[in-house]
Amino acid sequence: xxxxxxxxxxxxxxxxxxxxxxxxETVSADQLARRRAExxxxxxxGGITFSVYGDTQGGERIIPHDxxxxxxxxxxxxxxxxxxxxxxxxxxxxxxxxxxxxxxxxAGIVPPDLVWRNPAFRPEMMGFKVPHGIYVHIAGIDVxxxxxxxxxxxxxxxxxxxxxxxxxxxxxxxxxxxxxLLASHRVAPIENYPNELLAVLCSVAPRDRSEPTVVLLxxxxxxxxxYEHSYLADRMGVEPVEGRDLFVQNDVVFMRTTKGPRRVDxxxxxxDDDFLDSLVFRPDSLLGVPGLFAAYTAGxxxxxxxxxxxxxxxxxxxxxxxxxxxxxLGEEPILKNVPTWRCREPEALAYVCEHLPExxxxxxxxxxxxxxxVGPHATVAERAAFKVMLQxxxxxxxxxxxxxxxxxxxxxxxxxxxxxxxLRPFVLTGRHGVRIVPGGLTRVALRENSLVVNxxxxxxxxxxxxxxx
Amino acid sequence: xxxxxxxxxxxxxxxxSALASAGxxxxxxxxxxxxxxxxxxxxxxxxxxxxxxxxxxLETARFNARAVRTALTVEMWETIxxxxxxxxxxxxxxxxxxxxxxxLDWVKEVSLRFDGSGYRTMLRxxxxxxxxxxxxxxxxxxxxxILDVKFHFLLPATSPVGGGVxxxxxxxxxxxxxxxxxxxxxxxxxxxxxLIADLLILKEEMPRSLAACYANIITNLDHLAxxxxxxxxxxxxxxxxxxxxxxENIAQIFQSGLHEFINGFIADNDGVNAAVVEQYLS
Numbered sequence: 033x034x035x036x037x038x039x040x041x042x043x044x045x046x047x048x049x050x051x052x053x054x055x056x057e058t059v060s061a062d063q064l065a066r067r068r069a070e071x072x073x074x075x076x077x078g079g080i081t082f083s084v085y086g087d088t089q090g091g092e093r094i095i096p097h098d099x100x101x102x103x104x105x106x107x108x109x110x111x112x113x114x115x116x117x118x119x120x121x122x123x124x125x126x127x128x129x130x131x132x133x134x135x136x137x138x139a140g141i142v143p144p145d146l147v148w149r150n151p152a153f154r155p156e157m158m159g160f161k162v163p164h165g166i167y168v169h170i171a172g173i174d175v176x177x178x179x180x181x182x183x184x185x186x187x188x189x190x191x192x193x194x195x196x197x198x199x200x201x202x203x204x205x206x207x208x209x210x211x212x213l214l215a216s217h218r219v220a221p222i223e224n225y226p227n228e229l230l231a232v233l234c235s236v237a238p239r240d241r242s243e244p245t246v247v248l249l250x251x252x253x254x255x256x257x258x259y260e261h262s263y264l265a266d267r268m269g270v271e272p273v274e275g276r277d278l279f280v281q282n283d284v285v286f287m288r289t290t291k292g293p294r295r296v297d298x299x300x301x302x303x304d305d306d307f308l309d310s311l312v313f314r315p316d317s318l319l320g321v322p323g324l325f326a327a328y329t330a331g332x333x334x335x336x337x338x339x340x341x342x343x344x345x346x347x348x349x350x351x352x353x354x355x356x357x358x359x360x361l362g363e364e365p366i367l368k369n370v371p372t373w374r375c376r377e378p379e380a381l382a383y384v385c386e387h388l389p390e391x392x393x394x395x396x397x398x399x400x401x402x403x404x405x406v407g408p409h410a411t412v413a414e415r416a417a418f419k420v421m422l423q424x425x426x427x428x429x430x431x432x433x434x435x436x437x438x439x440x441x442x443x444x445x446x447x448x449x450x451x452x453x454x455l456r457p458f459v460l461t462g463r464h465g466v467r468i469v470p471g472g473l474t475r476v477a478l479r480e481n482s483l484v485v486n487x488x489x490x491x492x493x494x495x496x497x498x499x500x501x
Numbered sequence: 502x503x504x505x506x507x508x509x510x511x512x513x514x515x516x517x518s519a520l521a522s523a524g525x526x527x528x529x530x531x532x533x534x535x536x537x538x539x540x541x542x543x544x545x546x547x548x549x550x551x552x553x554x555x556x557x558x559l560e561t562a563r564f565n566a567r568a569v570r571t572a573l574t575v576e577m578w579e580t581i582x583x584x585x586x587x588x589x590x591x592x593x594x595x596x597x598x599x600x601x602x603x604x605l606d607w608v609k610e611v612s613l614r615f616d617g618s619g620y621r622t623m624l625r626x627x628x629x630x631x632x633x634x635x636x637x638x639x640x641x642x643x644x645x646x647i648l649d650v651k652f653h654f655l656l657p658a659t660s661p662v663g664g665g666v667x668x669x670x671x672x673x674x675x676x677x678x679x680x681x682x683x684x685x686x687x688x689x690x691x692x693x694x695x696l697i698a699d700l701l702i703l704k705e706e707m708p709r710s711l712a713a714c715y716a717n718i719i720t721n722l723d724h725l726a727x728x729x730x731x732x733x734x735x736x737x738x739x740x741x742x743x744x745x746x747x748x749e750n751i752a753q754i755f756q757s758g759l760h761e762f763i764n765g766f767i768a769d770n771d772g773v774n775a776a777v778v779e780q781y782l783s
Contacts, residue, residue, distance in 0.1 A: 077583050077586065078582070079578065079582045253564075262571050266571040290627055291729035
């Protein structure tokens with residue numbers, strides 16, 4: 033039985049959801065349906081869309097937004113926030129170590145080949161001191177609940193995590209379409225996220241300037257997250273730029289403007305490492321800026337996130353995070369890890385092959401719900417086919433028990449019903465420490481019994497309310 | 502023009518003149534044998550072969566607006582995106598011919614709303630000055646083309662001036678540029694071709710006139726120069742063209758040839774446009 037965030041096992045309403053429960057009694061299904069249609073219209077009109085890779089229609093889609101908020105009490109949140117803060121500190125410490133003294137490898141905490149063979153490892157970064165020792169300025173830590181006490185980390189996203197615009201958009205929708213329910217709760221604000229983000233970016237500027245020039249580097253309007261890029265740039269009041277809008281001269285980055293070149297101090301880049309600089313990385317990339325890496329290592333511009341952070345967030349390293357936290361921070365991890373079988377280890381592989389029907393098997397380098405097997409929901413044939421791939425390249429896979437993700441009340445065709453959810457809070461790290469706006473993006477698997485919350489696989493979003501009392 | 506009573510339609514094919522004024526007569530001929538009210542209207546409003554058809558323009562506008570989303574305010578973006586969605590949903594190209602004027606009214610509303618949103622909501626910085634500059638360069642060109650084609654057509658050397666046919670057509674021009682009432686407020690007399698030309702070329706109080714467009718063009722170019730410190734050929738050429746417009750009178754223009762004057766203006770306006778691109782955008 034999955035943990036129901038609204039109801040106790042006895043069927044009583046938990047106190048955090050008391051307001052939602054009584055509100056639900058006052059609105060008709062009709063009114064809810066009307067509000068839902070209106071929400072969809074607002075999303076479409078606002079162009080709040082994403083595109084799906086491999087979608088031959090080439091169309092933009094809306095991520096369905098469920099109007100019923102997901103509610104966390106202030107006490108639950110503060111426990112979670114402390115854990116997130118620790119987790120991201122550990123990620124940054126680990127990266128500092130990997131690109132520096134490599135104590136974790138020397139002490140045998142992490143098998144060295146996990147680093148050397150990791151395609152996200154950037155040997156070019158060895159020995160380079162990133163500004164203020166921060167690699168991961170923006171992290172998205174995916175967490176799930178399986179009971180009333182604990183949050184488990186499902187995945188760390190330390191490269192270019194996305195989704196924060198849906199978190200902010202969801203709140204705007206709540207304010208417009210659920211003002212009655214919102215007014216009856218003391219919901220912690222999240223609207224300051226773009227300001228916090230800008231403050232973090234400014235705080236890591238290489239030069240001491242009162243107003244550093246920050247830009248957001250986007251692959252352009254055909255990227256699936258383009259809406260988010262333009263939204264964040266707009267809300268921060270910084271220029272969104274493509275690679276061709278920037279150039280490097282004498283290891284300094286400039287932006288072309290109608291008023292002539294302007295020096296750039298911080299680049300919030302939403303382009304993957306591989307494409308950032310065709311002189312150093314993929315030579316065929318037209319998205320990046322030739323010479324950017326040299327400007328970066330000369331200390332003339334700060335990249336957020338830093339290069340090479342992927343070596344800390346893949347599904348393989350994930351399973352070592354508790355040990356890394358103990359070793360580098362000397363602290364006991366606050367957030368739990370989901371038990372993980374590393375298929376690279378022969379005993380683990382044997383166990384996984386035998387227990388496929390109860391496990392979730394993921395590619396260590398996969399994301400977006402692609403290339404994974406959800407054992408309990410797969411057919412015999414699907415499991416057999418997957419097993420062949422698994423045994424051919426065991427080191428590319430990890431396996432985890434199928435977690436009974438917690439459920440939240442969700443508006444579906446048949447009325448209001450529980451659906452499985454996860455949560456991606458966004459953790460910001462700047463020179464002055466870690467900032468987390470209370471909440472995050474709740475993703476919901478809209479199909480009954482489905483555990484896959486990815487937007488590319490039929491997932492939706494919910495507004496997340498941290499309620500202060 | 503499609504609202505003209507058919508008895509007031511004149512000899513010759515004025516639908517071709519509409520195409521010529523939009524600069525797409527050749528393109529039309531590649532796809533259609535005959536220029537009829539319906540074929541031309543549909544070509545100008547909906548054709549996928551015509552990059553400046555209303556539908557294609559909206560498609561391009563939405564594509565470009567999305568690319569520079571942060572340069573627009575929410576109100577401007579939602580106007581464009583909303584109109585684009587509306588076209589996707591309502592499929593106006595499938596409308597019966599008789600219902601097209603309703604679609605055209607909607608298009609006018611959309612462009613007024615976009616223009617108004619920009620005016621009301623944009624920060625006064627270079628994005629605003631550029632957007633205004635674009636509007637006025639485009640509008641000056643459109644006014645000039647409408648004038649040229651219609652006057653060419655309305656004033657064949659041998660035909661008598663006056664009569665019901667001419668009157669209906671002149672007033673159609675004025676309505677096309679939303680100036681029918683203004684004409685009467687300014688001149689307080691019946692429609693005269695040279696007064697219409699005077700209104701649309703030289704009268705600065707008429708917002709579509711070439712002179713009014715240029716007053717706005719130099720204002721916005723000067724703002725740009727002040728904001729960014731870049732002053733150059735764009736400003737010089739625009740000021741020169743504005744001075745020229747202010748020194749003209751309509752009798753002179755008719756004497757030396759309206760068609761020549763307008764062709765000269767269109768070329769000069771293109772030159773200003775090119776100078777802006779060269780100076781700021783390349």
